Every structure is written in C-alpha cells, then in structure tokens.
Amino acid sequence: MWSQRLLFLDVFRGLAVLWMIETHVFDVALAPVWRSGWLYQAVYLSNGFVAQAFAFAAGAGFWLATESSPDLRNVRSPAFWRYGRRLAFLFLCGLWLNMDPFSLDHFRNAGPGGQAVTWQFDILHLIAVTAFAALLLHLAVGRLARRHWVYGFLALAVFLTTPLFWKMRPGEGLPLPLSLPLMPIPPSKFPIFPWAGYFLAGVFFMGFLTRARRPERTASLLALLAIAAPFAAFWIKECNFTYPGMSGPWADWYPSPGHSLFRLSGAVLIFALLFLLERRLSARNAAVRFLRLNGQESLWMFLSHVVLVYGSSYTLGVIDLYERRLTPLEVFGMTVFVAAVCFVPAAVWHTFKKEHREHAFAILCFAVVAAAGFFMSY
Numbered sequence: 001m002w003s004q005r006l007l008f009l010d011v012f013r014g015l016a017v018l019w020m021i022e023t024h025v026f027d028v029a030l031a032p033v034w035r036s037g038w039l040y041q042a043v044y045l046s047n048g049f050v051a052q053a054f055a056f057a058a059g060a061g062f063w064l065a066t067e068s069s070p071d072l073r074n075v076r077s078p079a080f081w082r083y084g085r086r087l088a089f090l091f092l093c094g095l096w097l098n099m100d101p102f103s104l105d106h107f108r109n110a111g112p113g114g115q116a117v118t119w120q121f122d123i124l125h126l127i128a129v130t131a132f133a134a135l136l137l138h139l140a141v142g143r144l145a146r147r148h149w150v151y152g153f154l155a156l157a158v159f160l161t162t163p164l165f166w167k168m169r170p171g172e173g174l175p176l177p178l179s180l181p182l183m184p185i186p187p188s189k190f191p192i193f194p195w196a197g198y199f200l201a202g203v204f205f206m207g208f209l210t211r212a213r214r215p216e217r218t219a220s221l222l223a224l225l226a227i228a229a230p231f232a233a234f235w236i237k238e239c240n241f242t243y244p245g246m247s248g249p250w251a252d253w254y255p256s257p258g259h260s261l262f263r264l265s266g267a268v269l270i271f272a273l274l275f276l277l278e279r280r281l282s283a284r285n286a287a288v289r290f291l292r293l294n295g296q297e298s299l300w301m302f303l304s305h306v307v308l309v310y311g312s313s314y315t316l317g318v319i320d321l322y323e324r325r326l327t328p329l330e331v332f333g334m335t336v337f338v339a340a341v342c343f344v345p346a347a348v349w350h351t352f353k354k355e356h357r358e359h360a361f362a363i364l365c366f367a368v369v370a371a372a373g374f375f376m377s378y
Contacts, residue, residue, distance in 0.1 A: 008278040009060055009206075011288060012271060013295030016053045021305045021342070022335045023047040028309065029334055031325035039328075049266035051123055051190070052198045056267035057295075058127045059134075059202020063148065066138050067210070073142035083135065087128045089368075093303060094124030096371065101313035103378040116187060119176040124302070126190040129181065130199040148207025151200045158197035159260040165193040166255045185254065194260045201264055202271075209275055219275040226269035233258040233265075290343075297346040304342040 026047060034040060066072050071079035098118050099107060107118060134151065141147040171179030171188075180188045205222070212218040237258055253259050274281075281288050294301055311317030318338060326334060353360040 006064065007281050007283060007288070007292060008274050009057065009064065010292040010295035011281060012053075012060070012274050013057045013298045014291035014293070015270065015295075016050060016057050017294055017298045017301045017305075018291075018339055019047075019050045020054060020302065021309075021339050023050045024305065024309050025335045025338060026331055029326045030331050031327065034328055046266075049263060051195075052263045053267040053270060054123060054298075055127060055130075055195060055198040056202035056205075056264070056271065058131065059151075059199040059204075060206035060271065061202075062131055062134055062199070063151075063203045063206040063210070066135075066142065067207075070142075072135065073139060075139060080135075084132065087132050087135075089364075090124055090131075090299065091128035092368070093299065094122050094128065097124070097303065097306060098122065099375075101378070102371070102375055104376050105378065115176055116180070119180055121181045121188050121190050121192075123190050123195075125181070126192070126195050127199060130192070130196040133196075134200065134203060146211070148204050148211065151207070152204035155197045155200035155204055158192070158200065159194050159257045159264075162194040162197075162255045162257070162260065194255065197260060198264060198267065202267070205268060205271060209272075216276060219272040223269055223272040223276070226265040226272060229265035229268075230262045233262045293347060293350055294343065297350050300346045300349065301339075301342050304345070305338055308338055308341060 026043065030040075065083065069079050069083075071077035072083060074080060095118070096102065098120050100117075106114070110118065137150070137154075138147075141150050144150070165182070166184040169183060171182035173179075174182070181192050182188075183191060185191060209215050209219055209222075237253070237256075283289060283292065307315065307317075309317050311320055318334065349360075
C-alpha cells in the first residue's frame with residue numbers, strides 16, 4: 001500500500017514541476033499582444049496554484065517519510081541526520097540559484113540590492129526551513145496517534161495570522177537572512193507567512209487521508225470541499241468583511257486567509273483526485289512512468305529548468321535566444337522543449353542512482369566540494 005501511495009504522490013510532484021516549467025515559460029516568453037482575453041486569464045489564474053501545489057506535495061512527502069521511518073523520532077539516529085542533510089542540501093541549492101554570479105568576491109562587494117537577491121527566500125528555502133521545523137516538531141509529537149492534527153492546526157494558524165504579521169512587519173531591523181523570511185511580499189518572494197501553511201497543510205491532508213477509515217470516501221469529500229472553497233472565499237470577500245489586521249475588505253487580498261484558502265483548494269483538489277485514482281495508476285503506463293520520474297527527480301527538474309529558462313551570468317537562457325516574444329503555440333512548444341531537455345539527464349541520473357547508490361552519493365559530495373571551491377576562488 002505504501003508503494004501505491006508513493007506512486008500517486010510522485011505523480012503529483014511530477015505534475016507540479018511540469019506545471020512550474022509551463023508557468024515560468026509562459027510568464028517570460030508570451031508576447032504582450034497575447035496577454036489579454038479569457039484564455040490568457042484562465043491560464044494566468046491556473047498558474048497561480050503551482051508553487052502552492054509544489055509546497056503542498058513536499059509536505060505530503062514529509063508525512064510519508066516520517067511514517068515509513070520511525071527512526072526520525074530519534075535525534076541520534078542516522079536516519080534523522082540523513083534527512084537533515086537532505087534539507088541542508090535543498091537549502092544550499094536555493095542559495096546557489098540566488099548567487100549570480102556564483103562568486104565570493106561578488107558576494108562581498110554586492111550592494112544592498114545584490115545582498116537582497118542573494119538572501120531572497122525562495123520556494124526551496126521555504127520548503128527546507130519549514131520541513132526542518134516540522135522535523136523538530138515531529139520529535140515532540142511523533143508518538144501521538146493523531147499527530148497530523150497538530151500540523152493542521154499550525155497550518156490554519158499560519159494562514160489566520162498572516163495579515164497581522166504583514167502589518168507588523170516583524171522582520172524590520174533584522175539582518176537580511178533573518179528578515180526576508182518574515183517580511184511581506186514585496187520585498188520577500190515566499191515568506192513563511194503564509195507559505196509555510198501550504199507545506200503544513202500537505203502534512204495534515206496526507207496524514208488525514210492515510211489515517212481515515214474510508215480514505216476513498218474522505219478523498220471524495222475533500223475534492224467537493226476544494227471545489228466549493230473558492231466560491232466561499234470570494235463570497236466572504238464580496239460581503240465587505242474586513243479581517244483583523246487588514247485595512248479594508250478589498251485591500252491586501254494576498255495575505256488574507258481567504259486568498260490562502262483559495263490557493264490551497266487547487267492543491268487539495270488535485271491531491272484528492274489523484275488519491276482516488278491511485279488504484280488505477282500503473283507503473284507500467286508510459287505517461288505514469290514519465291510523471292513519476294519527474295516527481296522523483298523534481299529537484300533536478302526545478303533547478304535545471306530555472307537555469308535553462310532564465311539563464312545566468314555564465315549561460316544564456318532559451319528565451320534570450322529569441323529576438324521576439326512567442327505566440328501561445330510557440331510557448332507550448334518551448335515548454336515541451338525545456339521539459340524534454342531537463343528530463344533526459346534526470347532519467348540518466350535516476351537510473352545511475354538506482355544501480356550505483358554509493359557512487360551517486362560520492363558524485364554529489366564531489367559536486368558540493370567543487371562548487372564550494374569555485375565559489376571561494378572566483
């Protein structure tokens with residue numbers, strides 16, 4: 001049963017990372033003349049759910065990791081430190097993306113703007129920090145039979161207190177690495193409030209479904225609630241309801257709990273539907289295998305497509321190769337191209353990692369050491 005659930009979650013991750021590739025290509029490549037009309041608005045609206053789904057999937061994976069490894073309740077166990085090492089690697093990958101150029105000399109001489117970019121709290125940082133906090137919490141509540149409710153209440157608390165935190169701006173006066181995770185948008189991109197709530201909600205809903213007596217029936221109910229949630233959120237908004245900490249019913253929609261509920265509903269709907277389809281998901285199906293591998297190598301797919309689409313100080317992005325922006329059909333073709341270019345090395349690495357686990361770990365260690373050496377010397 002665990003293998004089936006892992007398959008369904010990998011498919012969810014795979015959909016999320018491919019959706020993210022489409023979102024980034026769409027945002028930077030679509031010509032201005034096409035940025036109007038109902039179709040553009042529909043795609044633009046749907047793209048607003050992708051990062052939430054990515055964080056939600058990471059939270060669901062955290063629940064499965066803690067369920068399948070009781071040793072994570074022991075801070076002295078090798079499993080605990082292996083998981084912590086993975087989170088540290090994830091955080092470092094986020095820093096690597098932010099440091100452009102990847103140079104100690106540039107980092108030292110960067111002005112306030114450059115420092116803000118380097119320490120920007122992105123989705124990888126958010127997942128790594130929230131997962132580490134959830135891991136520490138797991139040490140305290142790991143033996144509780146219904147511990148998933150703890151994560152659910154925390155997710156709700158994050159969503160409900162986001163307007164208050166944004167109004168108070170608690171990060172002001174702190175160093176950039178500590179202030180950006182607490183600051184509103186802007187200047188932060190993925191602040192802990194409300195974004196940690198999506199990760200914690202993933203932990204809760206995965207635990208809620210896997211602990212339910214009738215999981216299929218529960219998933220069906222969650223799907224219906226996820227469909228109804230946006231209507232409820234916008235109805236409350238239309239009622240001129242002013243949430244505490246907000247300046248008015250129409251002001252600051254982004255930090256409101258209604259907005260968080262609206263965005264969360266998309267991730268919950270896809271999650272519940274895939275859960276209902278888990279018995280029909282077959283690893284022999286080519287499409288399922290493709291999505292599953294994208295999910296299992298979602299970190300590589302994320303890192304490689306960001307560099308490929310946006311470029312860096314050392315490489316040109318694919319968008320830079322065009323003198324004009326693209327039509328919707330060309331955007332679709334570019335999305336397929338970027339996904340394919342990223343997928344091929346991901347598939348090769350995945351196969352190598354399965355057959356030569358120790359060698360793969362050694363290669364990763366060498367890559368980290370080599371990157372650190374390049375950073376220090378350049």
